[in-house]
Amino acid sequence: MPVYTDGEYEVLKDPxxxxxxxxxxxxxxxxxxxxxxxxxxRYEFTGGKPRTVEDIKARYYSVSRSLMxxxxxxxxxxxxxTQVFNLLNFDKERETARKNMAGVLFxxxxxxxxxEEMLLVxxxxxxxxxxxxLEERKELFSRLEVPASQGSIAAYTGSQGLAHLRELMVNxxxxxxxxxxxxxxxxxxxxxxxxxxxxxVATSADRxxxxxxxxxxxxxxxxQPKKQVRKLTEEExxxxxxxxxxxxxxxxxxxxxxxxxxxxxxxxxxxxxxLAQLEISPRLAMPTARTxxxxxxxxxxVGVLLEARKANDxxxxxxxxxxxxxxxxxxxx
Numbered sequence: 001m002p003v004y005t006d007g008e009y010e011v012l013k014d015p016x017x018x019x020x021x022x023x024x025x026x027x028x029x030x031x032x033x034x035x036x037x038x039x040x041x042r043y044e045f046t047g048g049k050p051r052t053v054e055d056i057k058a059r060y061y062s063v064s065r066s067l068m069x070x071x072x073x074x075x076x077x078x079x080x081x082t083q084v085f086n087l088l089n090f091d092k093e094r095e096t097a098r099k100n101m102a103g104v105l106f107x108x109x110x111x112x113x114x115x116e117e118m119l120l121v122x123x124x125x126x127x128x129x130x131x132x133x134l135e136e137r138k139e140l141f142s143r144l145e146v147p148a149s150q151g152s153i154a155a156y157t158g159s160q161g162l163a164h165l166r167e168l169m170v171n172x173x174x175x176x177x178x179x180x181x182x183x184x185x186x187x188x189x190x191x192x193x194x195x196x197x198x199x200x201v202a203t204s205a206d207r208x209x210x211x212x213x214x215x216x217x218x219x220x221x222x223x224q225p226k227k228q229v230r231k232l233t234e235e236e237x238x239x240x241x242x243x244x245x246x247x248x249x250x251x252x253x254x255x256x257x258x259x260x261x262x263x264x265x266x267x268x269x270x271x272x273x274x275l276a277q278l279e280i281s282p283r284l285a286m287p288t289a290r291t292x293x294x295x296x297x298x299x300x301x302v303g304v305l306l307e308a309r310k311a312n313d314x315x316x317x318x319x320x321x322x323x324x325x326x327x328x329x330x331x332x333x
Contacts, residue, residue, distance in 0.1 A: 001030045002064050011070055012063050021048050022063065029060055036060075054092050054099075061090035137285075144254065157250055243289055254287070271302045 004012060009019060017025075024045050032038045040053045065088040068081070077085060108116075155161050232242060272282060280298075284291055 001026065002067050004063070004067055008067060008070060012066055014059065014062070016049075017059055018048075021045050022059065025056060025059060026063075034060075054095050057090050057095070058092040061088050064088050153251075162250065241289060267303050267306055270306050271299055274302050274306065275299075 009022075012022075014022075025039075025043075028039045028042060032042065036053055036057055040051070040056055043051055043056065045051075065085065068085055068088065072081060074082070074085070155164075232240070236242075275282060275298075284295060
């Protein structure tokens with residue numbers, strides 16, 4: 001049990017505790033061997049305030065901690081003394097809140113207990129579904145990423161490169177068709193299960209269904225009806241996501257990456273910082289045409305506000321400088 005002198009108590013003073021009450025508390029702590037519940041039950045200091053268990057604990061541990069630090073500075077304590085010093089720390093507010101919460105839990109009715117259990121089950125279900133949704137979204141984003149190219153695509157970026165790529169694809173398809181036709185002819189020649197029939201050649205008249213040898217109007221001369229293209233309404237264009245562009249760049253791009261940067265230079269970094277402060281991600285999770293347009297408007301608005309604040313700060317600085325010059329001129333005069 002710590003014992004303090006008159007000189008040491010000058011450092012241990014507390015406006016809520018007198019020297020006599022502190023001495024009475026420490027005598028009870030020594031008598032009942034720091035059993036604070038018994039100390040609180042036997043606590044009867046004449047003319048003092050009613051004390052709770054937390055008040056008694058807080059005063060005892062505060063005096064013991066301060067006395068230990070007074071006699072041995074913290075930087076000179078041994079590891080064992082430092083461990084004891086840390087154990088003497090008592091959080092009165094936290095202990096009071098813990099007991100209040102325990103009292104509320106003990107006072108619950110059976111209906112409230114059942115309701116809490118139901119809410120915990122619902123919370124576990126929501127947490128599980130949230131984790132699953134996050135995994136699905138992560139997988140979706142991984143699928144939406146542009147696949148890594150095996151070689152350079154610089155030769156196919158322009159109009160000439162695209163035309164060359166189209167020719168290569170068409171020639172590749174023609175070669176595949178020719179190989180298939182040769183393979184089919186070889187298979188038909190090898191299969192001789194029945195009597196072979198001489199192949200017949202259909203004339204153009206037969207293909208047109210005009211009978212043998214008759215002349216008739218060709219298919220090119222027959223006027224083809226023009227296809228009527230139905231124009232979509234504004235509601236249908238909004239529903240199907242139809243947009244019109246004057247000019248599009250070549251290559252495949254995501255709409256989220258096509259959001260125009262409405263601010264440039266050093267202001268762009270400040271706009272990004274402002275959006276991060278507003279907890280708005282620079283990458284849109286659902287980049288529809290309307291969302292991208294609103295995001296561009298938001299960037300422009302934030303940029304205007306930043307420029308206005310910069311101009312306002314500049315004007316304030318100029319006003320302070322002018323006021324200082326005016327005051328200096330008055331003092332000189």
